[in-house]
Amino acid sequence: MSDEFKHDDEFLQKWLKDVHQDVDIPDGTQSWLEVKAGLDKIKARRRWMKRFQIGALVACTSLLISFFMTADLPTAYSEFQGLIKRVQENLIDIFFEEPEPYLEENSNAKTSSPPPDYIVSSPPAGESHIEDTSLEEARGKVSFPIVSPTYIPASYELENVRIFQDSDGEYRTVFMEYVNREGHLIQLNQHMIRENSSPEKITINHAMAVIKDTFINDCKAVLIIQEPDFIHLEWVTPDHMKRSIFGTLAEEEMILIAESLK
Amino acid sequence: MEQEQWLYLLRSNFYDIDHDAQKLVYEAYRNLVYRDIHFLTRSHELTEDVVQETFYKVVAKAPQLRDTKHMKAWIVKVARNHAYDMFKKNKKYRHLREPQVVIDLRAPFLHPTVAEQVEDQIRNELLHEALNELSPEYRQALFMYYIEEKPYSEISQELGKTEQAVAQTMVRARKKLYRYFSRRWVDADE
Numbered sequence: 001m002s003d004e005f006k007h008d009d010e011f012l013q014k015w016l017k018d019v020h021q022d023v024d025i026p027d028g029t030q031s032w033l034e035v036k037a038g039l040d041k042i043k044a045r046r047r048w049m050k051r052f053q054i055g056a057l058v059a060c061t062s063l064l065i066s067f068f069m070t071a072d073l074p075t076a077y078s079e080f081q082g083l084i085k086r087v088q089e090n091l092i093d094i095f096f097e098e099p100e101p102y103l104e105e106n107s108n109a110k111t112s113s114p115p116p117d118y119i120v121s122s123p124p125a126g127e128s129h130i131e132d133t134s135l136e137e138a139r140g141k142v143s144f145p146i147v148s149p150t151y152i153p154a155s156y157e158l159e160n161v162r163i164f165q166d167s168d169g170e171y172r173t174v175f176m177e178y179v180n181r182e183g184h185l186i187q188l189n190q191h192m193i194r195e196n197s198s199p200e201k202i203t204i205n206h207a208m209a210v211i212k213d214t215f216i217n218d219c220k221a222v223l224i225i226q227e228p229d230f231i232h233l234e235w236v237t238p239d240h241m242k243r244s245i246f247g248t249l250a251e252e253e254m255i256l257i258a259e260s261l262k
Numbered sequence: 263m264e265q266e267q268w269l270y271l272l273r274s275n276f277y278d279i280d281h282d283a284q285k286l287v288y289e290a291y292r293n294l295v296y297r298d299i300h301f302l303t304r305s306h307e308l309t310e311d312v313v314q315e316t317f318y319k320v321v322a323k324a325p326q327l328r329d330t331k332h333m334k335a336w337i338v339k340v341a342r343n344h345a346y347d348m349f350k351k352n353k354k355y356r357h358l359r360e361p362q363v364v365i366d367l368r369a370p371f372l373h374p375t376v377a378e379q380v381e382d383q384i385r386n387e388l389l390h391e392a393l394n395e396l397s398p399e400y401r402q403a404l405f406m407y408y409i410e411e412k413p414y415s416e417i418s419q420e421l422g423k424t425e426q427a428v429a430q431t432m433v434r435a436r437k438k439l440y441r442y443f444s445r446r447w448v449d450a451d452e
Contacts, residue, residue, distance in 0.1 A: 012436070012439075015385065016389070016404060017408065019386050019390055019393065020298075020409050022386050023301070025293060025296045026306060028288070028289055028292050031292065032285050032288055035317055039276075039277065039284065039318075039321070
């Protein structure tokens with residue numbers, strides 16, 4: 001390398017370093033506010049996922065229990081006892097019909113009712129088969145008229161429809177998921193209550209939620225608020241449909257969606 | 263905030279710390295990477311995008327690092343790589359509008375020392391403009407060699423090129439920068 005080149009190169013380096021350092025970093029307040037909003041969204045999503053995972057674990061456990069009971073293998077159930085006892089602490093059961101005495105905990109029973117992290121609706125009895133489908137196809141398969149909201153908050157769109165086939169071959173449950181651009185989810189569940197089935201019940205951990213009574217189109221409903229923005233609304237209609245909606249949105253919006261179901 | 267402290271906060275569960283502490287960490291991180299990213303992107307808007315997007319990555323990955331020893335270098339690398347990837351993926355970023363350059367026309371009549379300072383300022387502004395015209399590939403090479411002071415062997419490893427190819431890129435980058443700069447320098451002189 002010639003001396004002249006080396007000299008020029010040293011100058012170039014100095015100048016480039018000056019240019020690098022010369023940049024004034026703009027005030028970061030706006031930048032932080034944008035990042036903060038993003039972090040809050042990620043935090044909410046992580047919390048949602050955690051809740052979903054625990055909920056799924058509990059739901060799987062109760063489905064497994066149902067399976068073992070159907071198959072007359074009660075001993076298998078004992079493996080799940082620890083989990084059920086743990087999660088049953090601080091729980092409130094909400095029945096949508098009067099609980100009949102024989103449905104309460106039976107001291108002779110081999111099992112107690114299955115159980116949740118925060119909110120778990122009683123799963124359909126027996127084995128279920130889940131299908132991803134379209135709304136049109138679901139309407140042709142299920143045993144009841146599916147309703148959908150005429151009001152949904154801006155930018156939410158129906159993304160998934162799932163139907164559950166009970167052990168007798170009937171489809172009595174539909175899940176509809178509405179997702180917005182940020183990945184926030186509103187889930188609408190519709191479940192037809194069987195005539196001779198046990199009373200519909202949801203179990204809530206009262207230490208983790210605020211419970212409010214409300215009405216949806218003259219039907220008694222329960223609104224469960226866990227975080228300021230995570231809301232679960234559940235009610236039973238006179239035609240024996242149990243409906244529930246949950247998502248991260250304002251209480252008023254949740255009620256508007258519920259009242260717009262047609 | 264002490265440099266080490268904010269690095270430690272990044273290694274904890276960042277989502278659980280309060281917003282004030284989060285803000286301090288973000289500001290420390292932003293100050294660390296901003297100038298590097300701006301050198302590469304030549305745009306405050308794009309720099310802001312890269313800084314923000316990379317922060318989420320850093321927050322997600324930092325707790326998995328074994329220690330804080332090389333964390334600062336790692337953060338800087340994550341941010342730069344994000345900027346490089348952005349250029350690779352999106353060609354629209356390659357032609358950016360030039361920043362406004364304010365040249366003080368009174369410069370020739372000022373006291374020599376002040377005039378020298380003004381000349382430095384003009385030179386820097388013109389260099390900024392010349393860098394804006396360079397392709398991201400050349401800017402990246404100049405950045406690694408002159409700002410990061412990396413030898414060709416290290417640059418070639420990072421870019422997955424031979425040392426010869428890096429040397430060739432450097433020659434071209436220098437030539438182009440010199441051409442863009444001298445054109446402006448002559449214009450400013452006239």
